[in-house]
Amino acid sequence: MTKKKGKLLVLSLFVLAACLGAYSATRQPHQTSKVSAETVTGTSTQAFINDIGPTASAIAQERDLYASVMIAQAILESSNGQSGLSQAPYYNFFGIKGAYNGSSVTMSTWEDDGEGNTYTIDQAFRAYPSVADSLYDYANLLSSDIYAGARKSNTLSYQDATAALTGLYATDTSYNLKLNHIIATYGLTAYDVVNASGQDIGLTTSGYVWNEYRRNYTDAQTLAVDEAWAQRFNH
Numbered sequence: 001m002t003k004k005k006g007k008l009l010v011l012s013l014f015v016l017a018a019c020l021g022a023y024s025a026t027r028q029p030h031q032t033s034k035v036s037a038e039t040v041t042g043t044s045t046q047a048f049i050n051d052i053g054p055t056a057s058a059i060a061q062e063r064d065l066y067a068s069v070m071i072a073q074a075i076l077e078s079s080n081g082q083s084g085l086s087q088a089p090y091y092n093f094f095g096i097k098g099a100y101n102g103s104s105v106t107m108s109t110w111e112d113d114g115e116g117n118t119y120t121i122d123q124a125f126r127a128y129p130s131v132a133d134s135l136y137d138y139a140n141l142l143s144s145d146i147y148a149g150a151r152k153s154n155t156l157s158y159q160d161a162t163a164a165l166t167g168l169y170a171t172d173t174s175y176n177l178k179l180n181h182i183i184a185t186y187g188l189t190a191y192d193v194v195n196a197s198g199q200d201i202g203l204t205t206s207g208y209v210w211n212e213y214r215r216n217y218t219d220a221q222t223l224a225v226d227e228a229w230a231q232r233f234n235h
Contacts, residue, residue, distance in 0.1 A: 048080040049186060052093070055135055057191040063139040064151045066158045068188035069165070070138065072179045075186075091128040094138045095170075100126035112171040158183060158192065 053071060060067035074093040078086035085092045090105050098104065104124045112118055128134040141147070148154055149164030162176035162183075169175070183189065213226040 044080045044082070045075060045186065048075060049188070051081070052131065052135065053191055055132060059135050059139045060191070063143050064153050065139060065142055066150075066152060066155075066161050067191035068158050068183045069150065069161050069179060070135070071188050071191060072162075072182040073138075073165075073169075074135075075182055076178055085125055089127065089129075090125070091131050091134045092125050093131075093134050094141075096126045096137065096141060097123050098126055099124065100128055100133070100137060103127040103129075112173060114167070114171060114173065116173055158189065 049071060052074060053067075056070045056074070057067040059065075060070050074081070077083075077095040078093040081087075081093065084090075085095065085105070085107055092105075095109065103126070105127045106122055106124050108120050109123050109125075110118050110120055126137065128137065142150055146168070147164070150161040150169075152161075155161050155164070159176070159180055162179040165179075166173070166175040172178070213223075213230060
């Protein structure tokens, strides 16, 4: 090899390395998280349930869904809200793919080939501006016809709903068994029960009230402030 060709080769390799470095620096972060029902235990799970339970229950009641299934899916899909995808600024608790109002993040995810064999692929997941937006978007998704088999009015129990989701919402062949385990372990059916007035029995001792202005549960003082502001601007 001549000196001139040698210099050209070295220069070409240098440019290639620089380009690859720049590409790597601009790629989205990736995180791999494989969750099983057995790993979703402990006080962190109960704290997560306390955080999202009231809002999930109210939304599920509005949309003919099982709050127990919604909460169990959030626990399983987000590892108690500890996965990178469920953290700020993404708030994706259900592993929903695609984009939300144009916002998404690319991460590595585990898939099942339908025969129990798992593998990883890179996927774009929806990114939400808040926790409530994530819960509402999940409810919107399950309100579509394809998930009709998971609705309360079309089932006799939450087990029917989790069975309907298996192979449809998730490729995991034991998805329903994992959800059923979580629901039974943490007594999540309490969030499915409502009394004659339509109030969720599981929320009667929570100390929170439904705040229509924030579309979420807040304390009574926050609701009073919001009502005062609403009256001020309506006059």
